[in-house]
Each structure stands twice: as structure tokens, then as C-alpha cells.
Amino acid sequence: MRRAIYPGSFDPVTNGHLDVIERARKLFDEVIVAVAHNDQKQALFSLEDRLGFLRETLAGQANVQIAQFQGLLVDFAVAQKATAVIRGLRAVSDFEFEFQMALMNRKLEGSVEAIFLMPKEEYTYLSSRIVKEIARLGGETTKFVPSIVVRALQKKFAR
Numbered sequence: 001m002r003r004a005i006y007p008g009s010f011d012p013v014t015n016g017h018l019d020v021i022e023r024a025r026k027l028f029d030e031v032i033v034a035v036a037h038n039d040q041k042q043a044l045f046s047l048e049d050r051l052g053f054l055r056e057t058l059a060g061q062a063n064v065q066i067a068q069f070q071g072l073l074v075d076f077a078v079a080q081k082a083t084a085v086i087r088g089l090r091a092v093s094d095f096e097f098e099f100q101m102a103l104m105n106r107k108l109e110g111s112v113e114a115i116f117l118m119p120k121e122e123y124t125y126l127s128s129r130i131v132k133e134i135a136r137l138g139g140e141t142t143k144f145v146p147s148i149v150v151r152a153l154q155k156k157f158a159r
């Protein structure tokens with residue numbers, strides 16, 4: 001059983017995340033999409049909302065589980081018997097942070113391998129942060145996030 005964790009803030013999930021999940025589930029028997037519960041980082045959506053968006057969007061995908069985690073990612077990966085951590089790499093600008101994180105995780109726990117997947121080129125520019133900014137300024141987010149998220153963003157930023 002090859003199991004991978006795909007961790008992130010998912011605040012909120014975007015079509016870029018979904019593209020990475022789609023690629024990961026072809027490579028692994030099971031993919032656990034793990035939403036980080038991080039008190040240090042101010043999120044727009046609550047943990048429950050972020051989990052709910054993922055649950056609704058990924059419902060019916062047989063080998064995808066949705067979970068939350070707190071504390072070290074590698075501890076969660078070991079507890080879940082996962083052998084890989086998936087991260088999306090969009091552009092060179094992602095690389096420095098991802099490289100640092102992957103090598104630190106390896107120092108902490110050698111049994112978990114970092115695997116980087118590139119989303120479709122059309123998602124290279126896409127990030128949760130930018131989607132939130134567009135929504136806050138009254139822009140259209142339909143092309144970038146699942147419909148449940150479009151509605152939630154509209155509600156959050158209703159004028």
C-alpha cells in the first residue's frame with residue numbers, strides 16, 4: 001500500500017491544488033490531503049470550512065482521504081504510515097522554500113520522501129493568496145476555484 005500525504009493550508013483549495021491531487025492519486029494507492037491546523041498563520045477560512053470545501057469537491061474519489069493535522073508534518077506522515085509528502089511546484093519562486101522544507105523534513109525523518117508535482121501550466125500563476133485578493137476586490141474567481149469556494153468567497157467579501 002503506497003500512501004502519500006499532500007499537506008497545505010488550503011485557504012482555500014484552488015484548481016491548482018485539485019490538479020496536483022489528480023496527478024498524485026494516479027501515482028499512489030492512497031492520497032491523504034492534510035489541512036494544516038496552524039495557530040500562527042491567520043487564515044481567511046476556518047479549519048472546518050477548509051476541510052468542508054475539500055470534502056465536497058473531492059467526494060467520491062476513491063483513493064483520496066481528507067484529514068487535518070497539527071504539529072510536525074513528518075510525525076503525521078509516520079503516524080499515517082505514509083512514505084511520501086507531495087508538494088506542488090509552480091515556478092522557480094516556489095523552489096527555495098520547498099527545498100528548505102523538504103531537506104528539513106528529511107533531517108527530522110528520513111523515511112518520508114518529498115515528491116514535487118507540477119500542475120498544468122495554466123495554474124502556474126494561481127495561488128490561494130491571489131484568489132483571495134481578487135475576491136476581496138470584487139473580481140471573478142470562477143475559473144480558479146471550485147464552485148463551493150466561489151460562493152464562500154462571495155459571502156466573505158459581500159459588500
Ligand code: PNS
Pocket residue numbers: 007008009010036071072073074100101102104105
Ligand atoms: O499551503 P502551505 O501554507 O504552503 O503549506 C505549508 C505546510 C502546512 C505544508 C507547512 O507549513 C508544514 O508542513 N507545516 C507543519 C509544521 C511542520 O512540520 N514544520 C516543519 C516544516 S520544515
